[in-house]
Amino acid sequence: MTEHFTVRNTIWDELKVGDEASVQRTATAQDFFLFAHVTGNINPANLPGNEEAPPLAPSMWIGSLISAVLGNRLPGPGTLYRVQNLTFHERVHLGDTLTAFVRCTEKREKPRAVFETRVTKGDGVLVASGIAEVEVPLKVIEADTRQLPELILDEHDHFGQLVTCAAHLPPMPTVVVSPDDRNSLGGAVLSAMKGLIVPILVGERAAIENAAVELGVDISGYRLVEVEGHHAAAATAVALVNAGEARAIMKGNIHSDELLGQIVKKDGGLRGARRISHTFVMDVPTLDHLLFISDAAINIAPDLMTKVDIVQNAIDLAIACGITQPRVGVLSAVETVNVNIPSTLDAAILSKMAERGQIIGGIVDGPLAMDNAIDMEAARTKGITSLVAGKAEILVVPNLEAGNMLAKELTFVARAEAAGLVLGAKVPVMLTSRADNDRARLASAALAQLYDYWQRTGSAYMPATSLTSAAK
Template sequence: MTEQTTVRNTTWDELQVGDEASVERTASAQDFYLFAHVTGNINPANLPGNEGAQPLAPSMWIGSLISAVLGNRLPGPGTLYRVQNLAFHERVHLGEKLIASVRCTQKGEKPLATFETRVTKEGGALVAEGIAEIEAPIETIVADARQLPELILDEHDHFGKLVAIAAQLPPLPTAVVSPDDHNSLGGAVLSARKGLIIPILIGDRVAIEKAAQELGVDISGYRLIEIESHRAAAAKAVELVHSGEARAVMKGNIHSDELLGQVVKKEGGLRGSRRISHTFVMDVPTLDHLLFISDAAINIAPDLLTKVDITQSAIDLAIACGIKEPRVGVLSAVETVNVNIPSTLDAAVLSKMAERGQIQGGIVDGPLAMDNAIDMEAARTKGIASLVAGRAEILVVPNLEAGNMLAKELTFVARAEAAGLVLGAKAPVMLTSRADDDRARLASAALAQLYDYWRRNGRAFEPAEQTVADAAE
């Protein structure tokens, strides 16, 4: 059967008493959420996810189905309402199938017409009924059967689950460098309240206390080391890690270069055996899993050996977050090896190295373009047979520019939330942007908790089952 691409209306002259039409619709959670957004009606009785009984369909949403019949089917495009009255007889629950129908009962003076309107459940139970008086179109209109653009709803809260899991671990002593503004101090305090960290505040006491006063928070219970210089504060944070007083570092209101300069220095820094890299962890509304992107903040133009460390570190973090065998897509502009595009050669080598056990813990494939790394249909269309294509959980980017643009596009265009962690050092470093909100810092603290546990125990933390139900508030 050919899909209908146009809709033709029925003009007033063509309309006959007794003409009827109907549409079917199943009440979905998205319908209820969108109705709440459009109307501002946030009655908890109509919203999924609230405690108590199963949500009921908003009555006026039910009534709007009648409008859809009149505007799309009979008389169709060009129809305008004059009057609609409705009596509601039965409630509708999430998942129930409804049939909205109209029948012309009278034609008045051109262009007026009267319709009997009804909404019933699939089994015939009457939900609503009433009378509609409309202005029928007087000219023929042939309109495109429009496919409305897909709406993205934030249905997943992966960060909330991470925070709930990490909160079961003992709080992580954390050196917070220069938390002297609203965002950085607020994130540290929130992470402490959630039981993720024990903050050691390092920086200008006057500025930190002023930020606390503006936030309305009490920091008297936290250790505060007074150091005015940002560079010296970063050096002190590194020193606390070496002494064992801190097991993680959190970036505050300080430039990343100043903090990283102390982390990566050869003498007295936090370098480990592996090249230091950064991984963004993204909570993307359209994905049912976390997305890891590396490296988008530290290594500008990584060579092959650096990419080996970047890939291995990202796999380790994903495993620490509970992904048993992460799928890694090594990105390039194309999905075939091209000697003129060096990143495709690196991707192919990384894939083979993983196959030979030189990169462990994940399934690595590349080169992959962004579309066929993330979208299964795109991978099928291009005939790519792979355990990774279409379902990558980790994306290894060719260089910092590509990774940074990808992460920020997801954040500002796709409304993804981003957290981040520096890996490969002797302690996890939370390298959040100074513009990041409290939630990004909270999620980064959860990542640090889980990664620290993995480093110390060689396995991912296994939470008590009931905690994941209490995701972020």
């Protein structure tokens, strides 16, 4: 529990000329981003990420530190500004430690008072100086110093790194199945423009060309295989892969079941040695690594042996994305084995199978509840000793319902970004949703590129430290 303190103000009758107070603050990237959000000032000179020069602290952010001294320390709670003038002498850089100082120099007609104000760097260099006139509170106020509501800033761009990494590989020939609406065609064209894929458009020519006109793009440079109907488009896509003309499939404006039906058929399909499964890859603002969730789209109520393939498929994708030894948390409602909850039994068996080498490439543990799989403090509180607890990079869910809800809650409540891939077939399949934005489609194409490279070479294209905070 967070301990709370109270601070008491200095009222007019108590205030004396010569009274002084100060606060200290180190300039962080989060300060600069929050200032930009609050004020709407997006001057690139003040924002981290500017390639031309390191960011400088906004001058008015520096001035706001003086307001913090007056409002919190002297005179304290209840103080109201009348006048503040400031002269800025030096620039402040990211990481500089500042001291904001105020000293009462004059008491005017009640309740007004004048303060000398200044801000210095840690080395004593004067950054800003000025005079403040305030209304000093007349009544005693004790304020609780409780923490403000937590703000979440997405300081990591894992998807951007995925796309940048994959764009260094040669574009991958990819069949785009029925891209006959604005969203699906737009995702394919954007992925091609970024150098991720060479699209082969399969479907009804008139519908695809109409979508291109609506989108305002030129598709004359792309191969277009004309077939009638979504069923025929899915069958043609599979045939093109089997003929060696494409190394991936991207879902367009076609129902997932119709496309998957052609992929998993026994004769002429794309079945591999394992059961196919889907893995969501999430860029979650509160995590400093990618989060993989499986299976949330294909296997409704997987049995134990299907879960073995789900786990292995997810591990392979995580390795392809640069995680050397992924940590896999097998989820259930509780973190102890309970014969009345079958998913806890499956989790325990999967963990033991990984120990014995029947699942390879990752560290698997379960059962784990969601809290102690992701949060170290939750794992400590429950006394869980595990190489995975609190640090899981892959979450294996009990069934499709749990996985689908988890992925969508992270997307629409926690503002995570989601991409995904179907694994276990001969080639990666991008099972994009109509609700996916361009960034999600790009990330899915990048995943397909990296997974295809891993399938062909047996190694990740990029070191683990480039994309994630890999297992230490």
